[in-house]
Each structure stands twice: as C-alpha cells, then as structure tokens.
Amino acid sequence: MSSTISVSKKRKSTLDTTASYSVNNAKKNKMSKLPKSPGDELHMMTKKEQVEESDTTSEESTDQESEDEGSDTQEAEADELVTVKQELSNMSFEELIQLKERLGLKVYNQVVHGDKVKKPTSKRVFKRENKNRPMEMSSKRPVRLSKESDPAKKKMTRDPRFDDLSGEYNESYFKSNYSFLYDIKSREKEKIKKTMKKEKDPEKKVELKMLYNRMDQQEQSEKQKDKRKTLEKEWKKKEQSQVKEGKKPFFLKKTDLRKLELAEKYKELQKSGKLENYLSKKRKKTAQKEKKKLPLMT
Structure with a gap:
C-alpha cells in the first residue's frame, strides 16, 4: 500500500x-512581446x-x-x-x-x-464471400430466436378461395361447373342412413344421426335458395315485359318475396295433399305462443 x-x-x-x-516559459514570452521605446533599440538588440x-x-x-x-x-x-x-x-x-x-x-x-492497452476504434465488419452463404454473426452478441436466416426466400402459401387472383365468386357459375358435387353428397347421405340403421353402438348412432340431419338441412336450404332465385327470375321477366308495354317498373321487396314463396309452398302442398297437416301444425304452434303470452292465473 x-x-x-x-x-x-x-x-x-x-x-x-x-x-x-x-x-x-509562458510568462517570459509575454514579457518579451511588450512594446519598447525607440531609443533603447540598440541596447535591447x-x-x-x-x-x-x-x-x-x-x-x-x-x-x-x-x-x-x-x-x-x-x-x-x-x-x-x-x-x-x-x-x-x-x-x-x-x-x-x-x-x-x-x-x-x-x-x-x-x-x-501497467498502462492501458488501447483498443482498436474500427469495428470489424462481418461480410459474406458469397450471397448464398449464411451471414457471419458476432459471438459476443446474442442472436434473436425469431430472426430468420433469409426472409427473402420464405415460401408464401396461397389459398385460392380468399385470393383476388382467383377472381370473384359467382354462385350460378360455380353450381353449373361443380354440379357433380351435389350428386356425391346425396350418395354419402344415403350411405350414412344405411350405416345408422345397422349401427349398434348408441354413441356412434347419435353422431351419425347428427351428421345426417346436418346434411339434410343443408340440402333443404340449397333447394329453398334455388326456388327463391327461380321466383326472382320469373318476376323480372314479367316486369321487363310490362315495362316494354309502357307500365312503371316495380321492384320486389323482401316481404313481397316471402309472400310469393308462401304462395308457391301452398300450391306444392295442395298438389301433394299435405296442406291440411301443415296448417294444423301451424295452428298448434300459434296457439302455444298465445298461451305463453297470457298472464298466469294466481
């Protein structure tokens, strides 16, 4: 110490x-720089x-x-x-x-x-001799896990259903081109019905029944859509012919479309002879709704 x-x-x-x-030394230099009289120049020299x-x-x-x-x-x-x-x-x-x-x-x-050893000021630049080689990184700095080796070469997945390059979805065009899919669906539905009858396990039977009902509902909704579209087309044709005759155009509302659908439904039920059953069921439903609305007797 x-x-x-x-x-x-x-x-x-x-x-x-x-x-x-x-x-x-600085003081001496200042004193020497001070101005002198002209008479003393020789003596000063x-x-x-x-x-x-x-x-x-x-x-x-x-x-x-x-x-x-x-x-x-x-x-x-x-x-x-x-x-x-x-x-x-x-x-x-x-x-x-x-x-x-x-x-x-x-x-x-x-x-x-002893004395300090001065570190070199210039930092080492890590370069690649070839562009396809992996980049040389410093071992002193931790590398991020999320960092990708070459983000430019990342494979981009493309879903044609949600991509604009595939074009706009046209339902009528799709149905005309892929009509065979509906035939395959109907066959699968029949197979599920047969396996459901043969199945003995109650849990599997319930699963098959749920699947069958779902497919049946999808089929019915598709049929309803088709009927609605046919009704709209027929209405448009009638309107176009009436406009040509000189009448004012009338545009269908949703309520008017529902009325047309109900009228068509009644016609079909009348042809098949199921209209009375349908009306009786509907009356029962309306009666139950009205009973619920009535106040309870105490």
Whole structure:
C-alpha cells in the first residue's frame, strides 16, 4: 500500500514540475512581446543577443537535466512496480479485494497491469464471400430466436378461395361447373342412413344421426335458395315485359318475396295433399305462443 501511494505521489510531483515550467516559459514570452521605446533599440538588440545565447545554453542544460531526471524517474518507477507486484503476489485473495476497493479499479489496474492497452476504434465488419452463404454473426452478441436466416426466400402459401387472383365468386357459375358435387353428397347421405340403421353402438348412432340431419338441412336450404332465385327470375321477366308495354317498373321487396314463396309452398302442398297437416301444425304452434303470452292465473 505504501509503495503504491509513493508511486502516485511521485507521478503527481513530476506533473507539478512540468506544469510550473510551462507557466514560467509562458510568462517570459509575454514579457518579451511588450512594446519598447525607440531609443533603447540598440541596447535591447545587444541584450537580446546575450539573452538568446544564455537561453540556448540554459535550454541545452535543462534538456540534459530533464532527460537525466526522466530516465532516473522511469528507472525508479520500474523498480517500484516490480517490488509492488512481488508484494501483491504474496497477498491473499481477500486482501487483494480490499486493496482494490481502497485504491479504486483504475489505479489498481495501472499498478498491476501497467498502462492501458488501447483498443482498436474500427469495428470489424462481418461480410459474406458469397450471397448464398449464411451471414457471419458476432459471438459476443446474442442472436434473436425469431430472426430468420433469409426472409427473402420464405415460401408464401396461397389459398385460392380468399385470393383476388382467383377472381370473384359467382354462385350460378360455380353450381353449373361443380354440379357433380351435389350428386356425391346425396350418395354419402344415403350411405350414412344405411350405416345408422345397422349401427349398434348408441354413441356412434347419435353422431351419425347428427351428421345426417346436418346434411339434410343443408340440402333443404340449397333447394329453398334455388326456388327463391327461380321466383326472382320469373318476376323480372314479367316486369321487363310490362315495362316494354309502357307500365312503371316495380321492384320486389323482401316481404313481397316471402309472400310469393308462401304462395308457391301452398300450391306444392295442395298438389301433394299435405296442406291440411301443415296448417294444423301451424295452428298448434300459434296457439302455444298465445298461451305463453297470457298472464298466469294466481
């Protein structure tokens, strides 16, 4: 500890001496720059010559002295550093930590390791010799897991159902081109019905029944859509013919369309002889709804 403190004190003393020397030189230069009277020019010239000679001799002597002092101080510092390192090697790890806390990390490193080694300012640039090779990354920095190796070569999946490149959906065009799918569906429905009758496991039977009902509902809804479209087409044809005759055009509302659908339904039920059953069921439903609306008798 004493040796390290002495080293730092000596370094401070050398810095003080150099600072005082530079201050004195600056003062001399300022004094020499001050304006003089014209009568004393010759006298000053001779004096200047004498001063210059004395300055050169003094500078030579001071340079030699400073060189000698510098070499002596360097040798002394080197000897002291060697002794300090020897003392530090004999110290325990706990004592070294205490010493580091007292001196500070900067002074401790200067004593133990000497002067700092300057790191190169220019950073290393990681490049690829070939564009297809993977990029060389620094091992000191953690790489993100989400980072992709080459995002440009990522495969993009395309669903033609939701892509604009496939064109707009036309229901009538689709049905005309893929009409065979409805035949396949009807066959599957018949197969499910047969397997449902043969099935003995109650859980599987329930699943098959649910599947059959779903397919049946889909089929019925498709039929209703087709009927609605045929009705609309027929109505449009009638309207076009009436407009040609000179009448005003009449546009169908949703309520009018429902009325037309009901009229068609009644006609079909009347042909099949199921109209009375349908009407009786409908009356029962309406009666139940009315009973629910009535207040409860207490």
